[in-house]
Amino acid sequence: xxxxxxxxxxxxxxxxxxxxxxxxxxxxxxxxxxxxxxxxxxxxxxxxxxxxxxxxxxxxxxxxxxxxxxxxxxxxxxxxxxxxxxxxxxxxxxxxxxxxxxxxxxxxxxxxxxxxxxxxxxxxxxxxxxxxxxxxxxxxxxxxxxxxxxxxxxxxxxxxxxxxxxxxxxxxxxxxxxxxxxxxxxxxxxxxxxxxxxxxxxxxxxxxxxxxxxxxxxxxxxxxxxxxxxxxxxxxxxxxxxxxxxxxxxxxxxxxxxxxxxxxxxxxxxxxxxxxxxxxxxxxxxxxxxxxxxxxxxxxxxxxxxxxxxxxxxxxxxxxxxxxxxxxxxxxxxxxxxxxxxxxxxxxxxxxxxxxxxxxxxxxxxxxxxxxxxxxxxxxxxxxxxxxxxxxxxxxxxxxxxxxx
Numbered sequence: 241x242x243x244x245x246x247x248x249x250x251x252x253x254x255x256x257x258x259x260x261x262x263x264x265x266x267x268x269x270x271x272x273x274x275x276x277x278x279x280x281x282x283x284x285x286x287x288x289x290x291x292x293x294x295x296x297x298x299x300x301x302x303x304x305x306x307x308x309x310x311x312x313x314x315x316x317x318x319x320x321x322x323x324x325x326x327x328x329x330x331x332x333x334x335x336x337x338x339x340x341x342x343x344x345x346x347x348x349x350x351x352x353x354x355x356x357x358x359x360x361x362x363x364x365x366x367x368x369x370x371x372x373x374x375x376x377x378x379x380x381x382x383x384x385x386x387x388x389x390x391x392x393x394x395x396x397x398x399x400x401x402x403x404x405x406x407x408x409x410x411x412x413x414x415x416x417x418x419x420x421x422x423x424x425x426x427x428x429x430x431x432x433x434x435x436x437x438x439x440x441x442x443x444x445x446x447x448x449x450x451x452x453x454x455x456x457x458x459x460x461x462x463x464x465x466x467x468x469x470x471x472x473x474x475x476x477x478x479x480x481x482x483x484x485x486x487x488x489x490x491x492x493x494x495x496x497x498x499x500x501x502x503x504x505x506x507x508x509x510x511x512x513x514x515x516x517x518x519x520x521x522x523x524x525x526x527x528x529x530x531x532x533x534x535x536x537x538x539x540x541x542x543x544x545x546x547x548x549x550x551x552x553x554x555x556x557x558x559x560x561x562x563x564x565x566x567x568x569x570x571x572x573x574x575x576x577x578x579x580x581x582x583x584x585x586x587x588x589x590x591x592x593x594x595x596x597x598x599x600x601x602x603x604x605x606x607x608x609x610x611x612x613x614x615x616x617x618x619x620x621x622x623x624x625x626x627x628x629x630x631x632x633x634x635x636x637x638x639x640x641x642x643x644x645x
Contacts, residue, residue, distance in 0.1 A: 243338075244330065245317075247275040249563070250341035252321045252331070254278035254306060256286075256633075257538030257552040258347035263311040263636030264560045272567075275315040277333060283309040284376055285629055287549050290408050290585065293373035293382030294415035296622060303376065309634060321348070324510040326531045343533050343563055346512065346519050348504045350404050350539035350547065356500040359470035366472050369494045373412055382412065385494060386419050391428030392493030394420075395477055397467040398435035399500040402518075404539050404547040407582035407594070409433075409498040410440065410450070416496070417457045418587040431459050432490070436466035436482050445602050445611045446584065446594040453586045453613070467497060507540055518542035523598070524575040526559050533566070535559045543576070545598060550581035553633055579603055583621040591617040 249265065251258045254276050262274050284303050291297035310316045319333035330340040352374055354361050363370035364378065369389070371382040394416065398409035413433055420426040433454075440454060440461070441447040454461055462479070468487065469478035476489045502508075508517030512528060519536035520529050523543040528534040537555040539547045555576050562572025578598025585591050590613040597603050604610045610617070632638045 248273035253347040267636035279320040292379040348540040394494040546580035
């Protein structure tokens with residue numbers, strides 16, 4: 241058996257949350273011994289994939305080599321986490337390496353459940369107009385399919401929660417509508433939006449604007465409905481009503497799918513998970529409810545916030561503050577209020593910047609009415625936020641809140 245390696249702080253996952261925590265910890269204490277466990281060689285800026293799908297961003301702008309992203313002075317354990325033993329302050333990697341820690345931060349992200357919709361994986365590979373922005377390799381195909389569409393029935397779907405970037409399904413719908421209008425094929429198109437949610441957005445202030453957008457764009461909406469199967473041969477989508485379980489099939493010429501998602505398998509089967517498989521944390525302090533030297537943040541936790549990059553960024557400060565206080569012998573009391581942000585693109589050059597907390601109350605950054613569609617906020621999303629993500633957030637250099645998403 242391999243010799244056990246030890247670190248003061250071990251972080252599982254080098255996505256947005258994991259890297260941001262590592263960078264901020266090192267910024268606050270250069271001498272702190274921090275390690276990240278991450279098997280991937282590439283780090284992705286996933287909020288950019290909506291813009292890739294809409295033809296507004298190049299795919300290569302959404303990734304960096306992992307060795308350029310891991311903060312200086314942080315040890316990179318190039319491996320995956322496989323098994324947690326929090327009673328003994330250690331874990332085992334996929335290669336069998338034992339890693340011990342004084343503090344553990346789990347930022348394991350969320351797993352795309354492509355296989356949860358029968359026929360979906362096959363349909364995505366067939367070039368029949370079935371696409372999704374939820375993957376680096378698939379996102380460019382969305383734009384190609386939008387450009388190549390000449391009319392017919394276009395269906396966009398949104399699954400049951402939890403899933404990351406809850407606004408993405410409607411963002412790409414609005415961009416496709418705009419693109420088809422510019423190419424004069426919208427008049428030959430029936431555009432249908434199926435969502436498992438009860439409405440277009442849970443915060444009334446922003447939903448009011450978005451309902452007007454749906455009306456203006458003549459998008460046919462079906463709420464409390466989600467995709468449960470795809471038939472590649474017939475080009476049909478099976479849609480189920482969330483409440484009654486009734487199912488109907490709908491023919492399509494274009495189908496954009498926001499896939500179901502689930503907790504990572506290695507986390508779901510661990511002592512750190514709740515009954516549903518998510519990292520079981522106090523929703524305010526982000527400490528594990530049982531193991532006080534374990535923290536969780538980002539998409540893998542059961543905190544009832546919208547799963548966005550902005551949420552992970554806000555959670556970073558809480559985890560870093562509380563962990564450093566714990567290291568100093570105190571008990572951290574920093575609290576996360578559920579802040580999340582959805583920069584809701586409503587068309588090319590238009591964006592509603594939704595920011596809100598656990599209570600679905602607006603928590604806006606700018607001294608303007610962010611519920612209005614604005615060109616300035618579109619440029620903010622397209623140009624500023626990617627720069628900020630790579631050059632500030634992931635380097636531990638930010639001191640203010642910015643609405644990533």
